[in-house]
Amino acid sequence: MVILDARNVKRSFGGxxxxxxxxxxxxxxxxxxxxxxxxxxxxTLFNILSGILPMEEGEIIFMNQDIGxxxxxxxxxxxxxxxxxxxxxxxxxxxxxxxxxxxFRHTSSGFMAGGLSLPKVRGEMKALEGKAIxxxxxxxxxxxxHVQAGELPFGLQRxxxxxxxxxxxxxxxxxxxxxxxxxxxxTSDLARFIHGLKERGITxxxxxxxxxxxxxxxEWIIVLNFGQKIYEGTPLAVxxxxxxxKAYLGERxxxx
Amino acid sequence: MKKDYLLLLVVxxxxxxxxxILPGDYYVEVFLFMGINILVALGLSxxxxxxxxxxxxxAGFYGMGAYISGALSAHLGWPVPLAALMALVATALVAGLIxxxxxxxxxxxxxxxxxxxxxxxYILFVQLRSITGGASGLAGIQPVHIGGFYLDTPRRYCYLVxxxxxxxxxxxxxxxxxxxxxxxxxxxxxxxxxSTLGIDVAKYKLQVFVFSCVLAALGGIxxxxxxxxxxxxxxxxxxxxxxxxxxxxxxxxxxxxxxLGGAFLSLLPEFLHRLEDFEVMVNGLIxxxxxxxxxxxxxxxxQKIGEKIRGHS
Numbered sequence: 001m002v003i004l005d006a007r008n009v010k011r012s013f014g015g016x017x018x019x020x021x022x023x024x025x026x027x028x029x030x031x032x033x034x035x036x037x038x039x040x041x042x043x044t045l046f047n048i049l050s051g052i053l054p055m056e057e058g059e060i061i062f063m064n065q066d067i068g069x070x071x072x073x074x075x076x077x078x079x080x081x082x083x084x085x086x087x088x089x090x091x092x093x094x095x096x097x098x099x100x101x102x103x104f105r106h107t108s109s110g111f112m113a114g115g116l117s118l119p120k121v122r123g124e125m126k127a128l129e130g131k132a133i134x135x136x137x138x139x140x141x142x143x144x145x146h147v148q149a150g151e152l153p154f155g156l157q158r159x160x161x162x163x164x165x166x167x168x169x170x171x172x173x174x175x176x177x178x179x180x181x182x183x184x185x186x187t188s189d190l191a192r193f194i195h196g197l198k199e200r201g202i203t204x205x206x207x208x209x210x211x212x213x214x215x216x217x218x219e220w221i222i223v224l225n226f227g228q229k230i231y232e233g234t235p236l237a238v239x240x241x242x243x244x245x246k247a248y249l250g251e252r253x254x255x256x
Numbered sequence: 257m258k259k260d261y262l263l264l265l266v267v268x269x270x271x272x273x274x275x276x277i278l279p280g281d282y283y284v285e286v287f288l289f290m291g292i293n294i295l296v297a298l299g300l301s302x303x304x305x306x307x308x309x310x311x312x313x314x315a316g317f318y319g320m321g322a323y324i325s326g327a328l329s330a331h332l333g334w335p336v337p338l339a340a341l342m343a344l345v346a347t348a349l350v351a352g353l354i355x356x357x358x359x360x361x362x363x364x365x366x367x368x369x370x371x372x373x374x375x376x377x378y379i380l381f382v383q384l385r386s387i388t389g390g391a392s393g394l395a396g397i398q399p400v401h402i403g404g405f406y407l408d409t410p411r412r413y414c415y416l417v418x419x420x421x422x423x424x425x426x427x428x429x430x431x432x433x434x435x436x437x438x439x440x441x442x443x444x445x446x447x448x449x450x451s452t453l454g455i456d457v458a459k460y461k462l463q464v465f466v467f468s469c470v471l472a473a474l475g476g477i478x479x480x481x482x483x484x485x486x487x488x489x490x491x492x493x494x495x496x497x498x499x500x501x502x503x504x505x506x507x508x509x510x511x512x513x514x515x516l517g518g519a520f521l522s523l524l525p526e527f528l529h530r531l532e533d534f535e536v537m538v539n540g541l542i543x544x545x546x547x548x549x550x551x552x553x554x555x556x557x558x559q560k561i562g563e564k565i566r567g568h569s
Binding site for chain 1: 428434439441444452455457509
């Protein structure tokens with residue numbers, strides 16, 4: 001079943017056409033990768049899918065709803081979570097609080113209820129905390145729970161972002177270069193972890209430059225170049241495809 | 257943390273005891289105005305310290321509370337509670353209407369917009385002569401009474417003011433600990449990330465802005481019905497700045513900063529007025545020193561001292 005279907009997505013910045021009518025489809029329960037050289041439009045597409053950047057033309061169907069014009073927070077409420085290439089953690093909040101807020105969509109108390117500290121509010125916060133502690137344990141962050149997130153080293157901040165996104169209990173998780181800046185050991189741990197997400201029923205769509213990671217875990221790969229989809233297929237097919245090699249390595253190497 | 261509630265209890269006990277201990281009406285009155293300042297600063301602390309949205313126009317909302325409640329009471333003879341309620345509702349509505357487009361702005365632009373807003377409100381206080389009495393002020397505002405019991409002495413009124421300060425603090429501490437508090441802090445650091453977690457950023461900014469303006473209006477109402485005469489200078493740009501200084505000085509990232517900063521800036525003139533012409537200079541110098549040497553404000557200083565004591569024992 002298709003969980004995400006974007007058709008003919010167009011977006012330009014000034015005179016630069018960043019996306020020239022891209023179609024992407026993500027099957028539910030799979031790990032799908034989006035690859036392409038720098039500037040090919042991968043992050044732009046992710047920003048459009050998650051709703052933090054409007055598109056100029058096109059259509060996005062997520063879980064059978066036309067979300068193309070929805071604001072970002074409504075898409076998140078429907079079950080779409082993401083991480084960022086340039087980390088967007090809440091620096092001056094503790095690691096625990098960062099992850100707690102990820103579960104925001106499972107709470108509902110309002111401003112007045114919060115100020116009056118109604119029993120419902122306290123119950124919600126307890127539940128958020130319990131869930132967050134569980135996730136911290138899973139990602140090996142337990143000992144950092146009360147550390148300010150901004151003080152952690154880069155690799156751990158990435159993990160905090162992933163834990164935060166998971167607290168949302170997403171149906172679809174968009175990972176924007178999750179392995180960037182990680183050591184080899186951290187990357188292989190990450191690969192195992194992403195693979196585990198599939199078992200939990202989370203569909204993963206990731207942008208990534210680390211080809212070992214991409215080839216190792218994805219079932220389907222979509223290749224962008226200059227704002228256009230140039231190919232899509234299984235890892236094996238992508239490795240052999242001439243147009244892909246050309247896009248990455250240039251004309252001569254592809255021939256030779 | 258439980259610590260906040262414990263601290264609030266201590267503050268409440270102090271606020272209960274002080275009006276009885278203080279040697280004369282003058283000091284009680286200083287404590288009373290301190291309470292009003294702290295109330296207004298508390299709202300601004302939620303808006304600026306927690307949600308990260310600057311307002312340089314809060315004196316305008318402080319004035320709106322004072323003028324609406326004052327005018328209804330002075331011109332139309334409305335009973336004070338009704339006039340006050342009307343002023344709170346009207347301020348909330350205006351803040352909502354103005355905040356909706358304004359809060360889309362960020363950083364310097366939001367500062368400029370709220371600055372302009374404060375100035376416009378000030379001009380209205382001066383120019384709407386038939387309602388506000390213009391530059392010469394609005395007289396004949398009714399004092400607060402419960403049945404035949406008039407809260408017209410500093411001591412009695414002081415209890416009303418501080419009761420409201422304590423209740424507002426209780427509400428705010430609760431709020432900060434709720435999901436709304438988490439959302440406000442999250443959008444402070446990254447609106448983009450907050451929105452991708454399901455937080456309706458515009459809605460939360462508007463809610464905290466309106467609440468913050470309502471607290472300012474409440475302060476204005478308390479001021480108006482105590483003094484019973486108000487004029488525009490009280491609600492001008494300088495007071496907006498003073499409020500910002502209060503929370504920066506006290507420590508922006510804690511509600512207690514509003515308490516300490518508000519108390520400090522309310523007391524400082526009392527110590528400095530003997531210096532006459534030098535007052536302004538010394539005042540400025542003290543603020544400068546605090547900002548340079550205590551970036552965490554007075555709350556930060558107390559925390560450091562607390563850590564030292566714990567470390568040595």
